[in-house]
Amino acid sequence: VKSLYALLLHLFPRAYQDEYGEELRTVFDLSFDEAMQEGWAEVAGFISRELLDLPKAIIHEHLRERRKAHMVRKFGSYFDFTYGSRWEFLTALYPFILVGFVEPLMIVLVMSNLLTSQSVLVNGIGVFVVASLGILLLIGLAKGLPRWSLPYLGFALTILSVSCFSALLDMRSLRLYDRLSPLGDSMVEGGWWFGLLVAMILLMMGARTLPAFQRFRNDWTLLCFIPYGGVPFALMLTFDAYTGDEPFMFFSFLVLASGTWLYLRNKHEWKRFGVLFGAMTLAMFIAAAGKVILLPTQDWLYYVDPASWKIEVMYTFNTWIWLALIMLLTSAPNLLSRSKSRLQTT
């Protein structure tokens, strides 16, 4: 009887068997032994009770399991987007999570002497981060730039833009710095983002004329998602020489990751744009606040001028202005067409 009962327990759902199977068997065995001591009438009553209740319990547990699975699916549907998939969600979030979380984690491990900065593991993780971002960008390009790949493109364009401007600054014959300085700090620092600006203007022109870029006409926020991918690199530049910036980097990237998540989930174009713009602004604000807090503790600053923090904040502010300008530029044609249609309606 005990073996038969143990066999029947296999009719319960797998998870239920794992959780209660052993207990059910033990309690059944003990109850059966007790009934045996009280006589056959008790045994018959016990077995009939068990056999009558068992099918009911099995059906009940299977239904409960299905309800649980349904709830899990319902929870999962929270990550399904207007169009796209969970894969899209994960790949779009990946650069923000990877760069934002892995870098501070590695620095913390090095600072707590769990790893050395020259260790194979640290270098290996660094190579993995860069390689995985590069591979995903290539996959995105090969697939015709799906939505998830746009921040990767923005990240790559930003690196290219900054590298080009650095190269131009290094060319002493051009005397670029001397030429831009009279125009103000915003213009000099804006030079880093000039390449990205040009790339975005070209993409916008392509979106208006090329059939292959039809997608960007249908959803203009896609263009805005490209420079958003450059914000992580802007944050890295902002904190370039700083030490102890890990918490601020972490929170800035958390904000950017949340912005991406909300962007992918939102159905309304203006809300999507607002989310990206807001997240970029908040991330830069956290960076600026972090610099003000960290500045007095930096050992590279030989002399802390009362105005030093203003200069540092202004640098971040200038970066924000340029990123904001580029993001607003992508929405400008849509803004103009809306005003035009409103005028016609009036």
Added chain:
Amino acid sequence: MNIDPISYIPLTEPTFYVLLSLAPGKKHGYAIMKDVVELSRERVKLSTSTLYTAVGRLLDQGLIERLSDDEQDSGPGLPRKSYTLTALGRRVLEAEAVRLQGMVKEARLRLREDGA
């Protein structure tokens, strides 16, 4: 989070007895089964599967909790897992007892009126 115990009542008779059985302290499945028979004066005899269906539901509702292995002192051959009432479970049991008390009081009053 303050959950209203009223939302859990009325309890079914087996559920009430399972919770009542755990009111004095922790018990393993077999002890609960025997206690329910005793509490109900042999009127409610739970089968093993019914007991664990109730246990599973009460765990999900947060009315009881399962104790980890090292917290237990069950004897040899007895189930190694035992259960205890949570604070919410105790409040639900008390609320149900008040409800039943009210019902009995009303019934007695009416029966007395009928008798008079």
